[in-house]
Amino acid sequence: xxxxxxxxxxxxxxxxxxxxxxxxxxxxxxxxxxxxxxxxxxxxxxxxxxxxxxxxxxxxxxxxxxxxxxxxxxxxxxxxxxxxxxxxxxxxxxxxxxxxxxxxxxxxxxxxxxxxxxxxxxxxxxxxxxxxxxxxxxxxxxxxxxxxxxxxxxxxxxxxxxxxxxxxxxxxxxxxxxxxxxxxxxxxxxxxxxxxxxxxxxxxxxxxxxxxxxxxxxxxxxxxxxxxxxxxxxxxxxxxxxxxxxxxxxxxxxxxxxxxxxxxxxxxxxxxxxxxxxxxxxxxxxxxxxxxxxxxxxxxxxxxxxxxxxxxxxxxxxxxxxxxxxxxxxxxxxxxxxxxxxxxxxxxxxxxxxxxxxxxxxxxxxxxxxxxxxxxxxxxxxxxxxxxxxxxxxxxxxxxxxxxxxxxxxxxxxxxxxxxxxxxxxxxxxxxxxxxxxxxxxxxxxxxxxxxxxxxx
Amino acid sequence: xxxxxxxxxxxxxxxxxxxxxxxxxxxxxxxxxxxxxxxxxxxxxxxxxxxxxxxxxxxxxxxxxxxxxxxxxxxxxxxxxxxxxxxxxxxxxxxxxxxxxxxxxxxxxxxxxxxxxxxxxxxxxxxxxxxxxxxxxxxxxxxxxxxxxxxxxxxxxxxxxxxxxxxxxxxxxxxxxxxxxxxxxxxxxxxxxxxxxxxxxxxxxxxxxxxxxxxxxxxxxxxxxxxxxxxxxxxxxxxxxxxxxxxxxxxxxxxxxxxxxxxxxxxxxxxxxxxxxxxxxxxxxxxx
Numbered sequence: 001x002x003x004x005x006x007x008x009x010x011x012x013x014x015x016x017x018x019x020x021x022x023x024x025x026x027x028x029x030x031x032x033x034x035x036x037x038x039x040x041x042x043x044x045x046x047x048x049x050x051x052x053x054x055x056x057x058x059x060x061x062x063x064x065x066x067x068x069x070x071x072x073x074x075x076x077x078x079x080x081x082x083x084x085x086x087x088x089x090x091x092x093x094x095x096x097x098x099x100x101x102x103x104x105x106x107x108x109x110x111x112x113x114x115x116x117x118x119x120x121x122x123x124x125x126x127x128x129x130x131x132x133x134x135x136x137x138x139x140x141x142x143x144x145x146x147x148x149x150x151x152x153x154x155x156x157x158x159x160x161x162x163x164x165x166x167x168x169x170x171x172x173x174x175x176x177x178x179x180x181x182x183x184x185x186x187x188x189x190x191x192x193x194x195x196x197x198x199x200x201x202x203x204x205x206x207x208x209x210x211x212x213x214x215x216x217x218x219x220x221x222x223x224x225x226x227x228x229x230x231x232x233x234x235x236x237x238x239x240x241x242x243x244x245x246x247x248x249x250x251x252x253x254x255x256x257x258x259x260x261x262x263x264x265x266x267x268x269x270x271x272x273x274x275x276x277x278x279x280x281x282x283x284x285x286x287x288x289x290x291x292x293x294x295x296x297x298x299x300x301x302x303x304x305x306x307x308x309x310x311x312x313x314x315x316x317x318x319x320x321x322x323x324x325x326x327x328x329x330x331x332x333x334x335x336x337x338x339x340x341x342x343x344x345x346x347x348x349x350x351x352x353x354x355x356x357x358x359x360x361x362x363x364x365x366x367x368x369x370x371x372x373x374x375x376x377x378x379x380x381x382x383x384x385x386x387x388x389x390x391x392x393x394x395x396x397x398x399x400x401x402x403x404x405x406x407x408x409x410x411x412x413x414x415x416x417x418x419x420x421x422x423x424x425x426x427x428x429x430x431x432x433x434x435x436x437x438x439x440x441x442x443x444x445x446x447x448x449x450x451x452x453x454x455x456x457x
Numbered sequence: 458x459x460x461x462x463x464x465x466x467x468x469x470x471x472x473x474x475x476x477x478x479x480x481x482x483x484x485x486x487x488x489x490x491x492x493x494x495x496x497x498x499x500x501x502x503x504x505x506x507x508x509x510x511x512x513x514x515x516x517x518x519x520x521x522x523x524x525x526x527x528x529x530x531x532x533x534x535x536x537x538x539x540x541x542x543x544x545x546x547x548x549x550x551x552x553x554x555x556x557x558x559x560x561x562x563x564x565x566x567x568x569x570x571x572x573x574x575x576x577x578x579x580x581x582x583x584x585x586x587x588x589x590x591x592x593x594x595x596x597x598x599x600x601x602x603x604x605x606x607x608x609x610x611x612x613x614x615x616x617x618x619x620x621x622x623x624x625x626x627x628x629x630x631x632x633x634x635x636x637x638x639x640x641x642x643x644x645x646x647x648x649x650x651x652x653x654x655x656x657x658x659x660x661x662x663x664x665x666x667x668x669x670x671x672x673x674x675x676x677x678x679x680x681x682x683x684x685x686x687x688x689x690x691x692x693x694x695x696x697x698x699x700x701x702x703x704x705x706x707x708x709x710x711x712x713x714x715x716x717x718x719x720x721x722x723x724x725x726x727x728x729x730x731x732x733x734x735x736x737x738x739x740x741x742x743x744x745x
Contacts, residue, residue: 177491208487211514219574219606232640238673241639242608263610270609270644277643280675280719322719376713443713 032056034108035082036185037193038101038115041228043167043200044235044248045093045120049228050101051085058103062086068098068113076104085228093122115197118164121251123236124284128418129251130163132156132199133290135171135331135412136206139391140191141183142176149191149391151429152412159414159427165199167250168192171331171388172206172261172292174223179209181222187391203227204257205244206292206331218262229257238278245271247278253417254284258291258316260330265311272315279323285441286417287377289320290329294386296349296402299333300394304348314346324377326439327422329413331388335398336413336426337406338435340364341372343380345402352401363404364437371421371438383437387413387426405435488519506532506539513545522549541566544576551579556586567596574604578611581618590622601634609635609644616648625656641672650682659690677703677723684730700727 036053043049050062057080063071075088084101091097096118100110109115121127140146175183189196209223218224230246233239237247237254244259256278263271279287295313296303303309309332320328321343341360345352354361359381362369374381384402390412398406410429415422420442426435495512499505513528529546532539547562563580570576577600584593597615601607612635619628632649639645646665653662666682680703687696704727707720714720 219604224606232642233673239640239642240609241635241642241644242610243606244608263608270613273644273647274609274642276719277647277674277678280678281673283714322717322722324717376711377717378713379716379718443711 032058032103032106032108034101036189037197038099038109039189039193039196040117040198040200041085042087042230042235042248043117043120044250045122046091047087047089047234048091048097048117048119048200049085049087050099051083051228052101052109054082054084054103054108057082058105060084060086061102061104061107062088062099063102063107063111064088064097064099066095066097068111068116071098071100071111083225091119093119093125094127095119110197114194117198117200118166120166120200123249123251125251126285126419127251128416129166130160131167131169131415131417132160132165132195133169133171133329133387133413133415134174134390135329135386135388136173136334136392137170137191137390137412138173138175138183138187138208141180141187144186144190146187146391148393148410148429149187152390152410152427153191155427155429155431156412156414158431159433165195167200167202168195169255169290169329170201170203171290171329172204173208173331173388173391174203174206176208176391178211179221179223181226184222184226201227202229202248202255202257204291205259205261207261210261238274238281240271240274240278245274247282249284251417252285252419254282254287256287256289256320256325258289258312260291260293260308260312265308265315267315272319275316276319279319279325282323285420286327286422287320287323287325288327288329288415289316289325291316292330293332294330294337294384294388295328296339296345296384296400297330297333297335297337297386297396298349298398298400298403298406299335299337299386299388299396299408301333301396303400304350310348317346321380321382324374324379325382326374326441327415327424328382328384330384330386333386333388333396334392334394335386335389335396335406335408336411336435337386337398337400337403338426338437339384339402340404341374341381341383341439342402343382349400349402354401357402364439366438371440374439374441376441376443383424383439385413385424387411404437407434409434488515491515492519504535506536510539510545517545517549517552520552522553525549544573544579547576547579547583551583551586554586556583559583560587567599571599572603574600577603581615585618590618593618594622594624594627598631607635607638609639609642611635612639612645613648616652620652620655625652628652641668643669643672643674646672650686654686654689659686659692662686677706677720680706681723681726681730684727688730688733697731700730703727704731 032054034052035055038050038052041049041051059080060077061074063074065072075086077086096116098116100107102108121129137149140149175187205223210218210221224243229243230248231241231243236249240246244263245257247256293308293312294303295317340358342357343359345357360372364372389410393408393410395408411426414425414427420440422439424437425433428434492512492515495508499508509528509532513525516525526549529542533542543562544566547559550559560583563583567576567580577596581593581596581600584596601611612631616628616631629652632645635645646669650662650665663686666679669679680699684696684699707724
């Protein structure tokens with residue numbers, strides 16, 4: 001993983017001096033250096049935003065092309081700034097583009113084999129793609145070092161190998177403990193820099209990203225200046241007018257990001273009004289929703305007693321399930337809890353009724369009781385996963401009855417979408433796969449024979 | 458107060474709150490942990506007002522308002538000129554529903570910091586809670602004007618206050634400003650449509666619904682919204698046509714999508730609107 005150091009980083013010793021000398025020798029003639037490596041935002045099938053930060057203010061230049069040695073196209077932003085953001089459009093879907101960043105005077109990074117991105121599959125296309133899900137990861141925020149966060153990252157890197165990670169979903173609490181810019185540098189940009197220059201990062205806001213502030217003072221928290229998220233429907237879905245909640249399409253999946261921390265969570269509020277309209281307009285095969293506070297959890301947070309969790313369960317879930325949401329991801333509890341295929345459970349855990357709410361009581365594992373099956377956008381058939389242990393574990397009773405499995409384990413989640421099929425895995429910090437499930441979508445109810453063909457052929 | 462006295466005051470405050478923390482806090486472990494960490498740091502540096510301020514904020518978020526006020530009082534004794542103390546106190550008083558005290562502090566704060574959007578927003582809500590609607594609207598407008606990143610909620614909140622006091626044209630103007638700033642987003646347009654309808658401007662409402670066609674909303678929903686407005690404006694035949702178009706479009710969808718509860722509810726509403734449109738009504742409408 002590459003780590004950005006300030007040009008005048010303090011340090012002593014011969015090795016450090018040598019490294020510093022080498023670094024300074026490699027500086028461009030302008031003397032400007034990167035203080036935040038390039039990271040990818042709002043990638044779609046035809047467009048890409050690249051952001052980076054420099055110590056000195058200049059204009060911005062993004063060069064890109066199909067060959068790292070010949071970046072034939074470029075896009076400039078004339079504004080003189082240290083916070084650089086360039087968006088390119090007119091790209092081809094599912095295509096690898098190499099790029100470099102810098103100014104009109106000098107190239108600062110890229111133009112090599114490691115700085116590239118794949119554009120997303122075309123909207124509605126059935127192409128396969130991979131999602132890495134990180135919940136409550138940011139424990140390296142305060143000091144820049146955290147063995148748990150590092151182990152979870154490295155385990156995913158080993159698991160993933162050379163496969164391309166199309167997007168990274170962060171479920172909030174990305175940088176402890178109060179979401180300052182310096183904590184973001186430590187816990188996100190230094191920790192995941194190697195991924196972030198190749199994979200698009202999407203996020204929802206958590207309580208630690210706003211220093212626990214809820215509605216009044218959140219406009220100026222670093223989270224909103226660090227990230228670029230769609231407000232005008234630029235990446236698919238309906239325009240929300242805010243980066244707090246938004247939607248985007250990748251291939252045949254519609255992703256919905258909600259804000260359980262700072263926005264009005266009431267049924268008539270702006271966020272859920274937008275959600276209703278967005279889902280009504282959605283024509284994608286899959287719908288995945290994510291936000292920070294879990295609707296069901298008995299981990300380090302209790303969804304029976306905490307207001308944000310209750311409000312999202314009571315108000316957002318009925319809307320999502322009316323439109324056939326398939327998977328809901330959240331964090332906040334520092335554990336991994338994954339439900340059966342369920343629906344219609346909007347009360348406390350005491351109201352859980354497996355006879356009416358559990359649509360499939362199996363594991364969802366192909367090698368076990370079989371993948372979860374779902375006909376089209378059938379309502380009230382979704383899997384709910386709490387995956388908030390990418391930086392720490394914090395126990396809890398871990399006994400929510402809607403959950404198929406509840407684990408007090410470090411790890412992150414991997415989603416592989418391919419046509420009608422979703423394969424999800426929870427990768428421990430050791431590299432072991434501690435849980436998995438699959439979901440298969442059919443256009444109509446399948447016979448046992450056709451299902452076996454689909455699964456095993 | 459001498460430095461020694463100040464230190465004693467803070468030490469007592471720290472000890473008191475440590476004991477209180479141990480008995481009261483349990484709902485939010487993350488906040489509890491941070492307060493615990495600050496308590497430990499304060500034991501070594503009891504005059505660190507930055508830490509006390511941070512703890513006050515955490516107490517506030519943890520709904521331990523008296524402890525938060527006590528911490529702010531301690532800071533004021535040590536460093537009377539500390540900025541934003543009035544604002545911090547006002548936030549707490551509002552949550553305690555002591556609106557009159559919050560108002561006084563907020564008015565004082567925004568007089569010194571007129572471009573502080575969160576403070577203006579808080580003052581607007583406080584005026585609203587005190588049923589001082591004109592002042593609430595004025596502060597709400599200033600909050601939006603000074604906000605670096607206004608959200609749809611800001612415009613909707615201000616417009617709701619204006620509507621509640623009967624100022625429908627002003628509410629519509631607020632929504633228009635939001636659309637101008639944020640784009641033609643569904644939440645603002647639906648609010649505008651509701652105002653147009655409420656004030657009997659049915660054609661204007663229909664124009665807004667037509668404009669949503671390019672915004673990507675579900676066409677069937679859009680047609681039903683149209684039918685609702687047309688029905689209320691007495692244009693039954695056009696409403697019926699819109700309903701029939703919506704129904705045809707819904708029935709043309711793939712079976713699994715048509716079967717979602719949301720679309721089933723939409724279908725039921727269409728049938729309900731169609732059933733209200735009795736043959737005698739149709740006849741009356743069609744007659745020249």
